Amino acid sequence: MRIARLETSHGPSHAVADATGWRHIADPFADELVFTGGSTAFDDAVLLAPVDPRVLLGIAQNKGNNDHVLPIQAWYKSPHTVTGQNATIEIVRGVGQVNIEGELAVVIGRHASKLTPENALDAVLGYTIANDVTNVDQVPIDEKNFQSKSGPSYTPLGPWIETEIADPESVPTEVAINDVVLAESGSFNLGSTVVETLVYVTSWLDLEAGDVVMTGAPRTFLPVEPGDRVDIRLEGIGTLSSTIV
Numbered sequence: 001m002r003i004a005r006l007e008t009s010h011g012p013s014h015a016v017a018d019a020t021g022w023r024h025i026a027d028p029f030a031d032e033l034v035f036t037g038g039s040t041a042f043d044d045a046v047l048l049a050p051v052d053p054r055v056l057l058g059i060a061q062n063k064g065n066n067d068h069v070l071p072i073q074a075w076y077k078s079p080h081t082v083t084g085q086n087a088t089i090e091i092v093r094g095v096g097q098v099n100i101e102g103e104l105a106v107v108i109g110r111h112a113s114k115l116t117p118e119n120a121l122d123a124v125l126g127y128t129i130a131n132d133v134t135n136v137d138q139v140p141i142d143e144k145n146f147q148s149k150s151g152p153s154y155t156p157l158g159p160w161i162e163t164e165i166a167d168p169e170s171v172p173t174e175v176a177i178n179d180v181v182l183a184e185s186g187s188f189n190l191g192s193t194v195v196e197t198l199v200y201v202t203s204w205l206d207l208e209a210g211d212v213v214m215t216g217a218p219r220t221f222l223p224v225e226p227g228d229r230v231d232i233r234l235e236g237i238g239t240l241s242s243t244i245v
Contacts, residue, residue, distance in 0.1 A: 001016055001017075001126075001162075001163045001164060002016065002017040002160050002161070002162055002163075003015070003016055003017075003025075003028050003050060003125075003126065003160060003161040003163065004016075004017070004022060004045065004047055004050055004159070004160040004161075005047070005048045005049065005050045005051065005052075005084075005160075006022060006024075006040055006045050006046060006047065006048065007046040007047075007048055008024075008038070008040070012048055012052075013036075013038065014026075014027070014028045015038075015039075015040060015045075016028075016033065017042075017160075020039070021039055021040055021041045021042050021045075022039060022040040022041075022042065022045055023035055023038075023039050024036045024037070024038035024039060024040070028125065028161070029109055029110070029125065029209040029210065047084055047085040047086070047158055047159050047160065048084040048085075048158075049082045049083060049084040049156075049157040049158055050084075050107070050128050050157060050158055050159075050160050050161045051107055051128075051157070051161070051210045051212060052079070052082070052210065053079050053082065053210050053211050053212040054079065054208065054210065054211060055076075055079070055205075055207060055208070055211040055212070056076070056077045056078070056079045056081075056082065056155065056211070056212050056214070057074045057075065057076060057077070057201060057211075057212070057213045057214065058074065058075050058076075058077055058132060058145070058149070058214045058216075059072065059073070059074055059075075059192065059197055059213070059214065059215055059216045060073040060074070060075055060145075061073065061191065072192050072196065072197060072200040074197075074200070074201050074204075074205075074213075075144065075145045075149075076145075077132070077145070077149050077150075077154075077155060077214075078150060081133075081149070081150065081151065081152070081153065081154040081155040082155045082156075082157055083153040083155065083156050083157075083242075084156065084157060084158045084159075085156070085158040085159040085240060085241060086241055086242065086243075087153050087156045087242045087243075088153065088242070088243050088245050089131075089133055089151075089152075089153045089154065089156065089230075089242050089243065089244050089245065090151070090152045090153060090245050091133070091135075091151065091224070091226065091244060091245070092135055092150075092151045095135045095137060095138055095147070096135065096136065096137025096138070097135075097136045097137050097223050098133065098134065098135055098136065098223065098224055098225075098244075099133070099134045099136050099221045099222060099223055099224065100131050100132075100133055100134075100175070100221065100222055100224050100230050100232075100242075100244075101130075101131065101132040101133070101134060101217035101220060101221040102129070102130075102131060102173050102174075102175040102183065102217060102220040102221075102232035102234075102240075103129070103130040103131075103132055103173075103214045103215055103216060103217050103220070104127060104129070104130070104168065104171050104173070104187045104194070104214075104215045104234060105127065105128045105129060105130035105157060105212050105213065105214045105215065106124055106127060106168070106194060106197075106198065106212065106213045106214075106215060107124065107125045107126050107127065107128055107161050107210070107211075107212055108123055108124065108125065108207045108208065108209060108210065108211040108212070108213070109123060109124055109125030109126070109209055110123055110125075110208075110209055111123075111206065111207070111208055111209070112198070112202050112206065112207040112208075113202055113206040113207075114202055114203055115198050115199050115202040115203075116199060117195050117196075117199060120194075120195045120198040120199055120202075121168070121194075121195065121198075123198070123202075123207070124168075124198075125161060125163060125209070126161040126162050126163035126164075126165070127161065127162055127163075127165050127168060127171070127234075127237060128157055128158060128159075128160065128161050128162070128212075128237065128240075129157070129158060129159070129232050129234050129237055129238070129239075129240040130155060130156070130157055130212070130214045130240075131155065131156040131157075131230065131232055131240060131242060132149070132154075132155060132214055132217065133149075133151060133153075133154040133155065133156075134148055134149055134154075134221070135147060135148045135149070135151065136148070136223075153242075155214075156240055156242045157212065157240070158240050159238050159239065159240055159241075160237075160238065162236060162237045162238075165236050165237070166236070168187060168194045169187055169188060169190075169193050169194055169195070170186065170187065170188045171186055171187040171188075171234050171235055171236060171237070172184070172185075172186040172234070172235040173185050173186045173187070173218065173220050173232070173233070173234050173235075174232075174233040174234075175220050175222055175230070175231070175232050175233075176230070176231040176232075176233070177222055177224065177228050177229070177230060178228055178229055179229070179231075182222050183219060183220045183221070183222055185218040185219045185220050186218060186235075187215065187218065188218075189218035189219060190215060190216050190218050191216070192215075192216070194215055197213060197215055197216075198213065201213060220232075224244045225244065226244055226245050227243075227244065227245075228243070228244040229241065229242075229243050229244075230242050230243070230244065
């Protein structure tokens with residue numbers, strides 16, 4: 001099932017896709033979906049970030065290719081940085097190189113505490129794409145990832161949530177800058193798996209429906225400059241697009 005969050009004249013509305021377009025729903029986290037009767041044609045839809053998380057987490061040192069030499073570490077990113085599909089990202093000037101990072105993001109579907117490898121994925125509503133924009137040159141002097149990860153619209157999420165990914169540990173990722181593919185990898189190259197990440201995070205912090213965990217950039221990080229268009233494609237989900245200014 002594909003779940004989006006749309007801009008409407010009455011405010012944001014979640015919706016699910018069918019053959020005719022987007023059918024509006026009351027609550028994507030409910031045990032049973034309730035349709036409100038509203039609908040939006042695909043061509044008319046303005047896609048917002050698919051969730052508005054209270055908690056947004058990243059996973060440190062999870063860049064893949066077996067370079068994850070430290071224990072799993074999570075860090076907070078401000079939910080105020082979240083934006084959606086076709087966002088304009090205003091990079092912070094005067095702080096050095098800025099990278100985009102294409103990542104698989106996990107959307108939590110219910111209260112999650114002390115998950116185990118056996119039940120971790122049961123707490124997941126679905127998966128979306130994250131662009132974890134980073135002020136790279138701030139990283140060595142910014143242990144908490146505050147200066148390096150903060151900026152207007154520094155976390156595009158989208159374009160929607162896919163609930164039926166067969167194997168989140170094997171999702172191919174492709175990143176293109178200005179229509180040129182410059183990075184190809186996937187969640188299969190993460191140093192820590194999706195399940196390991198969820199078990200670790202919930203051993204320390206309870207998560208709730210709508211919270212988001214970005215799983216790391218497995219060699220899917222690239223420098224950008226104003227004027228660049230970024231397209232991050234995850235197989236089975238779609239393409240998250242944004243423009244750098």
